[in-house]
Amino acid sequence: MRVIVDEEKCQGHNRCFAIAPELFDVDDYGTAIALNDGIVPAELEDKARLAAANCPEYAITIED
Amino acid sequence: MAGMYEKVLDWANDFDHADPEYNERAHEIWAEFQGSECPVAHSDRYDGLWAPFTYEMVHEIAYDTDHFTSQGVVVNTGRPMIEAPVGPAPPITSDPPFHNIARRLLLPPFSPKVIAEWEPEIRRLCNELLDRMGDITEGESIVDGAVEYAQSIPVNVIARMLGFPTEDEALFRDFVHNVLERINEPVEEREEFMQPLADYLDAQIQDHRDNPRDDLTNYLLNVEIAGNKLSDEHVRGSILLLLVAGIDTTWSAIGSSLWHLGTHPDDLQRLVDEPDVMMFALEEFLRAYAPVTMARLVKEDYDFHGCPMKANDWVLLPFPAANRDPKQFEDATKFVIDRQENRHGAFGLGIHRCLGSNLARLELKVAVEEFVRRFPSFTVDGDTRWSVGQIRGPRELPLRVLKTS
Numbered sequence: 001m002r003v004i005v006d007e008e009k010c011q012g013h014n015r016c017f018a019i020a021p022e023l024f025d026v027d028d029y030g031t032a033i034a035l036n037d038g039i040v041p042a043e044l045e046d047k048a049r050l051a052a053a054n055c056p057e058y059a060i061t062i063e064d
Numbered sequence: 065m066a067g068m069y070e071k072v073l074d075w076a077n078d079f080d081h082a083d084p085e086y087n088e089r090a091h092e093i094w095a096e097f098q099g100s101e102c103p104v105a106h107s108d109r110y111d112g113l114w115a116p117f118t119y120e121m122v123h124e125i126a127y128d129t130d131h132f133t134s135q136g137v138v139v140n141t142g143r144p145m146i147e148a149p150v151g152p153a154p155p156i157t158s159d160p161p162f163h164n165i166a167r168r169l170l171l172p173p174f175s176p177k178v179i180a181e182w183e184p185e186i187r188r189l190c191n192e193l194l195d196r197m198g199d200i201t202e203g204e205s206i207v208d209g210a211v212e213y214a215q216s217i218p219v220n221v222i223a224r225m226l227g228f229p230t231e232d233e234a235l236f237r238d239f240v241h242n243v244l245e246r247i248n249e250p251v252e253e254r255e256e257f258m259q260p261l262a263d264y265l266d267a268q269i270q271d272h273r274d275n276p277r278d279d280l281t282n283y284l285l286n287v288e289i290a291g292n293k294l295s296d297e298h299v300r301g302s303i304l305l306l307l308v309a310g311i312d313t314t315w316s317a318i319g320s321s322l323w324h325l326g327t328h329p330d331d332l333q334r335l336v337d338e339p340d341v342m343m344f345a346l347e348e349f350l351r352a353y354a355p356v357t358m359a360r361l362v363k364e365d366y367d368f369h370g371c372p373m374k375a376n377d378w379v380l381l382p383f384p385a386a387n388r389d390p391k392q393f394e395d396a397t398k399f400v401i402d403r404q405e406n407r408h409g410a411f412g413l414g415i416h417r418c419l420g421s422n423l424a425r426l427e428l429k430v431a432v433e434e435f436v437r438r439f440p441s442f443t444v445d446g447d448t449r450w451s452v453g454q455i456r457g458p459r460e461l462p463l464r465v466l467k468t469s
Binding site: 011012013014015017018019026027028029030050053054055056057058 | 168171172174175176177343347404405406407408409411413414415417421422425
């Protein structure tokens with residue numbers, strides 16, 4: 001599984017970083033960055049789905 | 065109400081959010097609009113005002129900077145004097161492309177990691193306020209969750225960040241009340257009662273020029289755009305924004321959350337038993353009781369889904385109503401303490417996402433955690449008085465303490 005952040009859509013709500021800091025980081029401007037090229041370890045797949053499902057700007061997509 | 069308008073009898077055609085009934089009955093009023101054929105209210109008050117109540121429409125306007133300007137974000141009887149793209153309180157009153165330039169200056173001091181460092185200080189402040197309530201007798205004592213607690217938390221934090229004297233707390237609340245609640249008084253009177261705020265900011269800015277220190281005011285005085293310092297107007301406007309936006313809003317979120325817990329003992333018990341549920345509860349407080357409705361001005365005459373909007377009409381962006389739209393959220397009107405999917409727009413949607421959202425969220429979380437830790441059982445006992453205008457939250461909130469820790 002991979003998570004992809006659309007930087008154009010991200011407005012820095014910081015929801016993904018709060019839910020899954022293992023998968024996302026935020027820069028000084030609050031924009032989210034997917035860590036490790038977005039590759040999601042199997043044990044974090046639920047967290048990745050939760051992060052995507054809570055983005056108010058629909059900026060996170062998941063590739064299975 | 066000292067306003068110039070009569071009580072509202074027809075919410076669809078003579079809408080006015082400064083009528084105290086609006087915030088008291090907000091959830092009912094929104095549900096009526098969301099279930100009706102025309103989910104948009106209109107009013108000739110304020111020289112033209114529209115209010116759409118569905119998530120879809122609120123989302124559309126929040127993203128549409130072509131037809132709507134942010135030059136004015138608080139509906140009132142006048143119109144902003146400082147024009148787009150800067151507006152009177154940048155970046156909230158700025159439009160693209162200037163908006164992004166002004167916003168990027170302020171994002172770093174409010175980024176999640178910088179804000180996280182405030183947590184111990186906010187916790188200490190909350191406990192100081194709880195201690196100040198004095199001796200509490202279980203089942204008898206009544207504390208005011210708004211007056212004795214919620215209202216003092218954000219004002220103290222933002223005053224410290226700006227480097228303003230925290231002793232002026234009551235004065236700041238008065239300023240904010242003038243800006244956000246006395247919106248329906250005649251323009252000349254508004255100009256008169258807004259003057260002390262402008263004078264206060266000028267005096268603080270001068271003091272920071274004379275005695276520089278490490279705070280947000282001096283940061284704004286030193287920071288540059290393309291090699292140039294900010295104009296005096298820009299500095300004053302940004303400070304005005306931080307002061308006004310950082311006080312009533314978070315105070316309202318904390319108060320509404322305590323109101324919810326004081327009227328829903330099962331949810332309170334769940335938080336006490338499972339403190340980890342806070343991660344979801346926090347977002348559900350924000351969704352179900354979002355305090356902030358923003359506003360825009362219509363740029364040119366525009367037909368919005370059949371609504372003949374005129375240039376310079378106000379348009380409310382009721383994010384709190386959008387958050388309870390059943391077309392967007394499952395069980396939208398129900399508070400689900402561990403809601404898993406929660407794409408709420410409490411901090412706005414699009415380019416104007418609340419700059420202080422990380423701070424607001426931290427203050428709300430810590431304030432509720434510390435209150436519940438001290439008082440694991442309490443109930444609303446007496447009349448809650450709600451604010452008027454675009455920020456919705458309790459201004460008086462009598463809570464009977466049933467148990468102390």
